[in-house]
Amino acid sequence: MSLLKTTATLIPKPSSTSTFDSLQCGTLLQSLTNSKSLTQALQLHAHVTTGGTLRRNTYLATKLAACYAVCGHMPYAQHIFDQIVLKNSFLWNSMIRGYACNNSPSRALFLYLKMLHFGQKPDNFTYPFVLKACGDLLLREMGRKVHALVVVGGLEEDVYVGNSILSMYFKFGDVEAARVVFDRMLVRDLTSWNTMMSGFVKNGEARGAFEVFGDMRRDGFVGDRTTLLALLSACGDVMDLKVGKEIHGYVVRNGESGRVCNGFLMNSIIDMYCNCESVSCARKLFEGLRVKDVVSWNSLISGYEKCGDAFQALELFGRMVVVGAVPDEVTVISVLAACNQISALRLGATVQSYVVKRGYVVNVVVGTALIGMYANCGSLVCACRVFDEMPEKNLPTCTVMVTGFGIHGRGREAISIFYEMLGKGVTPDEGIFTAVLSACSHSGLVDEGKEIFYKMTRDYSVEPRPTHYSCLVDLLGRAGYLDEAYAVIENMKLKPNEDVWTALLSACRLHRNVKLAVISAQKLFELNPDGVSGYVCLSNIYAAERRWEDVENVRALVAKRRLRKPPSYSFVELNKMVHQFFVGDTSHEQSDDIYAKLKDLNEQLKKAGYKPDTSLVLYDVEEEIKEKMLWDHSERLALAFALINTGPGTTIRITKNLRVCGDCHTVIKMISKLTNREIIMRDICRFHHFRDGLCSCGGYW
DNA sequence: AGACGAACAA
Numbered sequence: 001m002s003l004l005k006t007t008a009t010l011i012p013k014p015s016s017t018s019t020f021d022s023l024q025c026g027t028l029l030q031s032l033t034n035s036k037s038l039t040q041a042l043q044l045h046a047h048v049t050t051g052g053t054l055r056r057n058t059y060l061a062t063k064l065a066a067c068y069a070v071c072g073h074m075p076y077a078q079h080i081f082d083q084i085v086l087k088n089s090f091l092w093n094s095m096i097r098g099y100a101c102n103n104s105p106s107r108a109l110f111l112y113l114k115m116l117h118f119g120q121k122p123d124n125f126t127y128p129f130v131l132k133a134c135g136d137l138l139l140r141e142m143g144r145k146v147h148a149l150v151v152v153g154g155l156e157e158d159v160y161v162g163n164s165i166l167s168m169y170f171k172f173g174d175v176e177a178a179r180v181v182f183d184r185m186l187v188r189d190l191t192s193w194n195t196m197m198s199g200f201v202k203n204g205e206a207r208g209a210f211e212v213f214g215d216m217r218r219d220g221f222v223g224d225r226t227t228l229l230a231l232l233s234a235c236g237d238v239m240d241l242k243v244g245k246e247i248h249g250y251v252v253r254n255g256e257s258g259r260v261c262n263g264f265l266m267n268s269i270i271d272m273y274c275n276c277e278s279v280s281c282a283r284k285l286f287e288g289l290r291v292k293d294v295v296s297w298n299s300l301i302s303g304y305e306k307c308g309d310a311f312q313a314l315e316l317f318g319r320m321v322v323v324g325a326v327p328d329e330v331t332v333i334s335v336l337a338a339c340n341q342i343s344a345l346r347l348g349a350t351v352q353s354y355v356v357k358r359g360y361v362v363n364v365v366v367g368t369a370l371i372g373m374y375a376n377c378g379s380l381v382c383a384c385r386v387f388d389e390m391p392e393k394n395l396p397t398c399t400v401m402v403t404g405f406g407i408h409g410r411g412r413e414a415i416s417i418f419y420e421m422l423g424k425g426v427t428p429d430e431g432i433f434t435a436v437l438s439a440c441s442h443s444g445l446v447d448e449g450k451e452i453f454y455k456m457t458r459d460y461s462v463e464p465r466p467t468h469y470s471c472l473v474d475l476l477g478r479a480g481y482l483d484e485a486y487a488v489i490e491n492m493k494l495k496p497n498e499d500v501w502t503a504l505l506s507a508c509r510l511h512r513n514v515k516l517a518v519i520s521a522q523k524l525f526e527l528n529p530d531g532v533s534g535y536v537c538l539s540n541i542y543a544a545e546r547r548w549e550d551v552e553n554v555r556a557l558v559a560k561r562r563l564r565k566p567p568s569y570s571f572v573e574l575n576k577m578v579h580q581f582f583v584g585d586t587s588h589e590q591s592d593d594i595y596a597k598l599k600d601l602n603e604q605l606k607k608a609g610y611k612p613d614t615s616l617v618l619y620d621v622e623e624e625i626k627e628k629m630l631w632d633h634s635e636r637l638a639l640a641f642a643l644i645n646t647g648p649g650t651t652i653r654i655t656k657n658l659r660v661c662g663d664c665h666t667v668i669k670m671i672s673k674l675t676n677r678e679i680i681m682r683d684i685c686r687f688h689h690f691r692d693g694l695c696s697c698g699g700y701w
Numbered sequence: 702a703g704a705c706g707a708a709c710a711a
Contacts, residue, residue, distance in 0.1 A: 030702095033702080066702070070702080090702065093702060093703085094702065097702070097703070124703080125702055125703055126703095127703095128704055129703075129704095132704080158703095159704080160703055160704050161704080162704085163704040164703085164704050165704095166704085167704065167705070189704090191705050192704085192705090193705095194704095194705050194706080195704075195705050196705095197705090198705065198706075199705090224706095225706065226705055226706045227705095227706095228706095229705090229706055229707065230705085230706085232707085233707085263707085264706070265706095265707080266707090267707045267708070268706095268707045268708095269707095270707085270708090271708065294708085295707060295708050296707095296708085297708090298707095298708040298709075299707070299708050300708095301708085302708060302709065328708095328709095329709075330708050330709045331708085331709085332709085333709040333710060334708080334709065336709095336710085337710080365710050366709085366710080367710085368710040368711080369709080369710050370710095371710090372710065372711075394710095395711080396710050396711045397711085398711090399711040400710070400711055402711090403711065429711090431711050432711075434711085435711070
């Protein structure tokens with residue numbers, strides 16, 4: 001019997017016979033529990049079942065159930081639990097622990113209530129898991145009641161129970177309550193301090209975490225790995241690279257002792273560097289790691305993605321596959337986000353088939369990332385397919401779908417997803433209101449949008465943020481209700497931010513209202529004197545009125561403040577490769593062909609009646625140069641490249657990092673007719689579907 | 702028999 005051989009040393013005085021007595025079995029089970037050895041537990045289970053030993057011996061059965069519970073094998077644990085008539089508190093506690101620690105907090109609470117019902121008194125071993133379950137389920141009321149019971153039962157001095165209470169309040173986001181509990185604790189250990197620190201960080205109060213750390217040191221405690229983990233994530237949150245580097249140094253210096261060194265920490269340091277936007281430091285550390293686990297790869301890939309370097313993220317993913325490291329769901333999520341950034345539709349689709357091929361479950365997070373990728377890369381059809389096929393949808397899932405419909409100008413569908421979600425009893429948050437309001441404004445659904453805005457506070461007690469006001473202003477402004485939009489701003493409870501004034505300013509451009517434009521521009525420049533897009537917009541407004549002197553003044557202001565437009569660029573994907581073009585880019589290998597194509601197109605368009613709108617060029621140069629500058633725009637380069645390299649009738653997808661300019665909009669409309677192509681263009685605001693000389697946005701963008 | 706512990710979706 002292999003079990004005897006492998007575990008014989010664990011038993012102090014092995015019996016001379018080939019069977020264990022119950023005490024020895026119990027001791028053995030204890031050590032199996034400690035080492036979480038499920039396979040050996042199963043063997044022992046089979047051994048003690050023969051001859052009905054288990055049924056007769058409650059002591060053994062209890063130990064075995066506990067062992068299964070700790071190993072996370074709850075069906076077996078439950079099976080044995082059900083057969084035991086005399087259940088002691090150890091058994092109850094073990095079962096509650098098993099469920100609480102294995103993703104079944106509601107079952108844990110159910111058992112806890114059953115325990116009370118059967119008259120079994122909860123003790124200091126019961127409460128930590130009950131509190132954990134309340135925290136995980138965000139059951140605030142129940143959590144507070146359990147806390148009260150702890151106090152009544154005189155168990156609040158137990159440091160384990162106290163720490164669990166702290167942790168629960170942090171999960172609720174109730175930092176104040178946690179603070180009060182902590183201050184009243186008579187006994188505190190390192191875990192208490194660590195729980196405080198990580199609790200502050202999790203609730204977005206990194207500064208508080210640093211303060212707690214100071215108090216901890218003054219109280220004579222020395223931190224451990226967990227302390228460092230909390231500090232590292234605090235550094236990342238407030239972008240404190242200096243302290244982050246100090247911790248890195250500390251870990252390197254103390255690494256040999258083994259007290260602080262492990263992979264967890266190194267990965268955390270990579271993550272910290274990325275959050276501080278020092279990806280090169282993260283890269284250096286990553287390359288030097290002897291053992292790179294999947295989290296190391298994920299940390300750096302997501303770091304590149306978060307810092308906006310999607311190409312590096314994808315390259316690293318490629319290398320990961322080549323060296324034979326196995327990506328997981330988290331990798332896939334970051335890679336999809338990278339595809340999303342650079343509109344790599346075909347590549348993103350390949351990632352989806354990879355997910356299917358590897359047999360990964362498309363869980364709710366992966367599904368949500370897929371929807372976002374497809375919608376943002378221009379394939380609403382694929383986005384909808386993923387959405388419809390998802391067995392489980394949550395709030396973010398609906399938010400990306402609503403956003404997806406919104407940016408494609410399909411407001412009605414966006415609204416219906418929103419109401420469908422409300423109908424299922426999901427509580428809406430700020431984010432989904434932003435999504436649905438912006439969808440309304442892109443589709444000109446004024447009444448619907450206004451209604452939703454007022455419902456937000458009235459029916460769902462979500463207080464509008466500046467972003468909601470900017471959606472509302474955009475909604476009213478685009479539709480031409482400029483005075484009403486202005487009134488909304490004047491009556492705002494919060495201070496209007498840049499976005500709000502920008503929304504009004506763009507509406508003024510659309511409806512040629514100079515008076516209000518000047519007011520909004522002034523407010524905008526006060527808030528952000530260096531934001532060049534505001535000047536561009538104002539200059540366009542003056543140009544449309546042929547007020548050249550004012551145009552000149554704006555230009556002079558831009559020159560005086562030494563402002564430059566941020567570099568504008570466009571992406572286009574060909575054969576799963578994403579090509580990036582900057583303004584006036586000549587670095588592409590097909591550059592000559594591209595410019596020849598554009599010259600040719602320009603001539604054909606002029607024959608068809610195209611007149612370049614050079615008033616949209618902000619720089620003070622000659623007409624001829626202005627016209628040439630228009631034809632240097634990145635979206636035209638990308639378009640010409642796509643026209644050269646794809647067959648007739650192929651849909652072209654282009655993505656631009658800024659707003660598409662008015663002249664390009666006209667040009668692309670005409671080209672769609674001239675070449676008989678469907679051109680789908682994404683800019684910073686929304687999608688434009690060009691077909692047969694028309695655009696889905698109807699001129700309102 | 703226990704509390705805390707890295708990467709990921711709007």
